[in-house]
Amino acid sequence: MKFNAVILIVFLSICSIIKANAQPSGGPYGPLQKTYIIPNISGMVYYVSPTGDLNASGKTINTPTTLKNAIANVVTGDAIILRGGIYRVGDLKLNQSILMQPYKNENPIIKGTYVASNWEAGGKTPYTGEQELWKIKWKYLFPDKPDDWWRSERAGRVTPMHRFNNDMVFIDGRFLQSAGWLGELDENHYYIDYKAGYVYLNTNPTNKLVEITAFNRGLIITPDFVNGKKADHKGPTIKGITFTQNAFHVIAIEGYYPEKKLDEKEFGKGVVGTTFENCTISYGGRVGAFMLGDKITMTNCLVTDTGTEGIYIVASSDALLERNIFTKNNIENIYGYYACAVKIFNQTHRVTCNDNLVINLKNSVGIWYDVGNEDGVFTNNWVQNVGSNNFPFDPNKAWPGDNGFFFEISSKAIVAGNVFVNNDRGIAILNSANVKVYNNTFVNSLAVFMRTRRGENEDHFGWHVSTGPSSTERINHEFVNNLLVGDKNYNKPLLSIGQMPDQCDQQKIPALKILDNNAYVRLGDSTEPLIWLNQKIGNECESSFKNVEELNKKVTNYETKGISLLNYSGPLFKSLDLYNFKLDANFLGNNAAKTIPNEIQKVNTINTKKGKTYIGAYQN
Numbered sequence: 001m002k003f004n005a006v007i008l009i010v011f012l013s014i015c016s017i018i019k020a021n022a023q024p025s026g027g028p029y030g031p032l033q034k035t036y037i038i039p040n041i042s043g044m045v046y047y048v049s050p051t052g053d054l055n056a057s058g059k060t061i062n063t064p065t066t067l068k069n070a071i072a073n074v075v076t077g078d079a080i081i082l083r084g085g086i087y088r089v090g091d092l093k094l095n096q097s098i099l100m101q102p103y104k105n106e107n108p109i110i111k112g113t114y115v116a117s118n119w120e121a122g123g124k125t126p127y128t129g130e131q132e133l134w135k136i137k138w139k140y141l142f143p144d145k146p147d148d149w150w151r152s153e154r155a156g157r158v159t160p161m162h163r164f165n166n167d168m169v170f171i172d173g174r175f176l177q178s179a180g181w182l183g184e185l186d187e188n189h190y191y192i193d194y195k196a197g198y199v200y201l202n203t204n205p206t207n208k209l210v211e212i213t214a215f216n217r218g219l220i221i222t223p224d225f226v227n228g229k230k231a232d233h234k235g236p237t238i239k240g241i242t243f244t245q246n247a248f249h250v251i252a253i254e255g256y257y258p259e260k261k262l263d264e265k266e267f268g269k270g271v272v273g274t275t276f277e278n279c280t281i282s283y284g285g286r287v288g289a290f291m292l293g294d295k296i297t298m299t300n301c302l303v304t305d306t307g308t309e310g311i312y313i314v315a316s317s318d319a320l321l322e323r324n325i326f327t328k329n330n331i332e333n334i335y336g337y338y339a340c341a342v343k344i345f346n347q348t349h350r351v352t353c354n355d356n357l358v359i360n361l362k363n364s365v366g367i368w369y370d371v372g373n374e375d376g377v378f379t380n381n382w383v384q385n386v387g388s389n390n391f392p393f394d395p396n397k398a399w400p401g402d403n404g405f406f407f408e409i410s411s412k413a414i415v416a417g418n419v420f421v422n423n424d425r426g427i428a429i430l431n432s433a434n435v436k437v438y439n440n441t442f443v444n445s446l447a448v449f450m451r452t453r454r455g456e457n458e459d460h461f462g463w464h465v466s467t468g469p470s471s472t473e474r475i476n477h478e479f480v481n482n483l484l485v486g487d488k489n490y491n492k493p494l495l496s497i498g499q500m501p502d503q504c505d506q507q508k509i510p511a512l513k514i515l516d517n518n519a520y521v522r523l524g525d526s527t528e529p530l531i532w533l534n535q536k537i538g539n540e541c542e543s544s545f546k547n548v549e550e551l552n553k554k555v556t557n558y559e560t561k562g563i564s565l566l567n568y569s570g571p572l573f574k575s576l577d578l579y580n581f582k583l584d585a586n587f588l589g590n591n592a593a594k595t596i597p598n599e600i601q602k603v604n605t606i607n608t609k610k611g612k613t614y615i616g617a618y619q620n
Helices: 005-017 067-073 462-467 548-554 598-603
Strands: 045-048 079-082 085-088 092-094 099-102 108-111 113-115 120-124 131-137 169-171 189-193 198-201 210-213 217-221 237-239 242-246 249-253 275-277 280-284 287-292 297-299 302-306 309-314 320-322 325-329 340-345 352-354 357-361 365-370 374-379 382-386 403-408 411-416 419-421 425-430 433-438 441-443 446-451 477-480 483-486 495-499 512-516 519-522 531-533 543-545 563-565 573-575 580-583
Touching (some): 067 079, 085 113, 217 242, 242 249, 280 287, 302 309, 309 325, 340 357, 357 365, 365 382, 374 403, 382 403, 403 411, 411 598, 433 598, 446 477
Parallel strands (some): 045 079, 079 099, 099 237, 217 249, 242 280, 249 287, 280 302, 297 320, 309 340, 352 374, 365 403, 374 411, 382 419, 403 425, 411 433, 419 441, 425 446, 433 477, 441 483, 483 519
Antiparallel strands (some): 113 210, 131 198, 169 210, 531 543
16 A cells, blocks of 8 residues: 655655654654565465465465465464465454465555446436436445444534444545435445445446455454364464455454453463564554454554554553554544544553654544553654644643543553654643653644543443542653744643642642653744643642743742743754754753653663753754
8 A cells, every 4th residue: 555645755854864863763664665585484385366276275386275265274383475466355264373474575465345346327317317326236234333332412413323334435446435325425425225235326437446345354363263273372473465445354353352450461362472564454444453462563564544443452461563654544534433543452561652653643543542551652653743733722621632642541651752743732641640751852742641530430431440540549740851842833832731620629649740851942922821730739720831930930849940942033953844853952952851760761762872861852
């Protein structure tokens, strides 16, 4: 799959300005073009092709079998070598630890669609009699409805119910949106009459490639007994393959889904150690890859054009996401489903997101650690254009807002070395504890810490909230050595530390244990304060500050070394226009920093020869 020109331009710009020791690295992000060598293994090597023979052995390059047949036959230690081309197949179940990769530099694409070719007249325009509609009888339909937690009273006026059906239609590779009735049809929409089993188009399909989903899921990696074999409970290694166009999940790793707070030893063991390298995952009707299992690794992959989630990691430990591109999620604009490009959910442990490109997510959160997660690591990522940046700011509300990095109802995380550019919110730390935010660069991206009373009473999402810190334990955050910049058009605070008004007397301990050594820069005038702080200060519960001096007078242990530069026109970045956020040697905020703690140094690559004391993401 090709990603759009905007991503390419940003990617090349970043690559051109960042050296090897800088953070983020500048790539390369996403799939790398490689020539793969046939592996020298003790197991069997199976060759497959889109035109493979079901009865062929697949044991030589000249006798390729089908992908479905090879997956049914492999055992632990085998390999499947895929010739280039389009494989129209899905719901493939695998429970053996094998290798899957392309043949040499060929490009295998596994699609969950069939070509629709037997169209018939579907209706004419009233009065003129011109042919306007075309229809096809289609037996592979995937009607669905929203999960029971979706609030129709909130979101039903924005999201029509037909958007929750999981079918997809493509014309010459272009994704179409669903319509609720024939009157909504145009060149960008399709309509399905589920009772009669017809798919309708407004576009003449003659001489066009029309693809319609035929498989619910693409590849299913399972701990269950399948293909006449017991599972070995070890994940496969998958390299250089494109998976696309499935109704529900493009990739699924099955496993135990905990429904109460448990020790991490009790889940994540069904399939351990699945690896994806240089893969593309796109057009999952709901989720690109839904994964349960420890030690998942995804490197240099592209996840794009997905439904409510691009990647969904559940109840898993020791996962690594590195040098991937996550973009264009929530392509159906479903509201109220809390869409995000990467969701890390329900009691994960030690999930690391390092050096990824998270970009162009207009109606979606970027990367979200949601409920019961511990020891998250979010380092060296480039996060840009998440959300609309048009939501009005309200220090007393956790919503609405789309966040580049979101850590909710969870404990212990390190957020360091990241760049946040033009996001609705760069980070949001909500109802969590022990999050250390060090040496990040925020440009037109609000940083938010927020706590509410959620969890004190019965919750809409049931037991989930009980897996995280209670309402009085949402403390011990640190925000240090960060650079926060608002350009001439940015009219929001740079930092907001909030809680609900009725928590003023209840919360005896401030949410932030350390707030110091940060540099706040406004390049123009603003009607908004620089910093919002909602906590008990004397008799006041809500305070705002135009500069760090005002803050330090009220809270003497906050920003003792911080600096604020308002309506600033002096030296700052190497080039704001080129997104080169390395600091000019003469920037007035360079001396605000403190030495980076060893704990942060261990997880964030720092060139100690350049020193351990600097502001923002980049070492001078």
